[in-house]
Amino acid sequence: MSVYQRPVKLFWWLEKRSYVIFVLRELSSVFIAWFVVFLLLLVNAIGDGAASYQTFVDWSGQWWVVAINVIAFLFVLLHTVTWFALAPRAMVIKMRGTRVPAQGVVAAHYLAWFVLSAVVAWVVLR
Amino acid sequence: MADEITLEVARYRPGVDAEPVMQQYQVPLREHWAILDGLTYIKDQLDGTLSFRWSCRMGICGSCGMTVNGEPQLSCATFLTDYAPGPIRVEPLRNFPVIRDLVVDIDDFMTKLPTVKPWVIRDVDEPVEAGEYLQTPEELDDYKQFSMCLNCMLCYSACPVYSLDQDFIGPAAIALAQRYNLDSRDEGAEERRAVLTSPEGIWACTFVGECSAACPKGVDPAGAIQRYKLTAATQSIKELLMPRIKR
Numbered sequence: 001m002s003v004y005q006r007p008v009k010l011f012w013w014l015e016k017r018s019y020v021i022f023v024l025r026e027l028s029s030v031f032i033a034w035f036v037v038f039l040l041l042l043v044n045a046i047g048d049g050a051a052s053y054q055t056f057v058d059w060s061g062q063w064w065v066v067a068i069n070v071i072a073f074l075f076v077l078l079h080t081v082t083w084f085a086l087a088p089r090a091m092v093i094k095m096r097g098t099r100v101p102a103q104g105v106v107a108a109h110y111l112a113w114f115v116l117s118a119v120v121a122w123v124v125l126r
Numbered sequence: 127m128a129d130e131i132t133l134e135v136a137r138y139r140p141g142v143d144a145e146p147v148m149q150q151y152q153v154p155l156r157e158h159w160a161i162l163d164g165l166t167y168i169k170d171q172l173d174g175t176l177s178f179r180w181s182c183r184m185g186i187c188g189s190c191g192m193t194v195n196g197e198p199q200l201s202c203a204t205f206l207t208d209y210a211p212g213p214i215r216v217e218p219l220r221n222f223p224v225i226r227d228l229v230v231d232i233d234d235f236m237t238k239l240p241t242v243k244p245w246v247i248r249d250v251d252e253p254v255e256a257g258e259y260l261q262t263p264e265e266l267d268d269y270k271q272f273s274m275c276l277n278c279m280l281c282y283s284a285c286p287v288y289s290l291d292q293d294f295i296g297p298a299a300i301a302l303a304q305r306y307n308l309d310s311r312d313e314g315a316e317e318r319r320a321v322l323t324s325p326e327g328i329w330a331c332t333f334v335g336e337c338s339a340a341c342p343k344g345v346d347p348a349g350a351i352q353r354y355k356l357t358a359a360t361q362s363i364k365e366l367l368m369p370r371i372k373r
Binding site for chain 2: 026091
């Protein structure tokens with residue numbers, strides 16, 4: 001039996017807005033990984049002493065590193081916001097036999113994000 | 127309202143066409159006519175060679191899934207007037223081999239479905255005299271949504287992961303596995319686990335969410351898959367921390 005199989009186009013992900021957002025969200029993982037590497041380099045520089053830390057700060061201040069970090073930050077925001085928006089679909093939490101509404105699960109995620117950020121800010125800035 | 131609307135229908139005649147070609151038909155634009163009524167009109171009045179699947183005409187059998195203006199739809203539940211003044215482009219469901227015109231081959235799904243054992247499994251079957259396995263309305267609510275699946279294949283047609291990786295078990299099969307995993311009468315979750323947690327199972331899903339957007343019954347297969355990811359991950363961590371825990 002000869003059947004026809006529709007070929008998948010290289011730019012299939014441009015056909016729909018939802019596909020584009022999905023591909024951007026997948027791509028955002030690369031920038032998350034970049035931030036992890038950046039953080040490890042920072043910690044390593046601090047561990048090596050004041051001179052090493054200053055070299056790292058100078059390197060971080062270059063225009064292209066700042067540009068990468070700005071783009072990375074936007075992708076991390078996209079990653080976080082879309083991830084939180086999807087969380088209620090994966091988490092079915094029941095309290096007294098009733099399912100916690102989706103807004104409640106999303107709000108809890110944002111609250112945890114805010115509290116953790118505040119703790120990190122306190123540790124860094126105190 | 128115009129009297130007629132144009133249907134651009136994909137025609138694929140195996141052995142004749144190398145790929146589908148679009149053919150235009152003028153059909154009456156009637157208020158209560160679905161795309162399927164338009165296709166039936168073509169077959170009865172204009173061109174008897176057009177092939178398409180249908181059965182119940184009321185969104186229950188799941189036979190008449192097609193791609194309408196680029197979106198997977200049940201052609202019996204999609205109305206001509208919603209696309210007026212047209213034209214309306216009707217193509218076979220994407221991601222499946224086309225057998226002829228609008229008829230696709232769903233053997234791949236039919237092979238995969240039984241691998242997730244979509245039926246109630248009991249460790250020990252109670253004798254018939256013991257009566258029914260009782261269930262509360264709350265327990266029914268836990269899985270009812272997933273039991274609404276028609277096997278219409280719209281979710282597979284919408285899923286870019288399935289289009290790129292045909293080994294993926296796919297949205298409907300996983301949602302149906304969850305339908306039984308979440309059923310209080312079922313004891314077969316462990317039997318389904320190996321298939322569901324295989325690389326072709328839940329982890330292949332990257333949560334595009336288009337399967338749930340396409341589902342005509344609100345099953346939310348994407349939600350079912352993510353829920354099972356959480357269950358499987360929690361279970362793996364528990365087993366790692368407490369290796370002697372009973373599965």
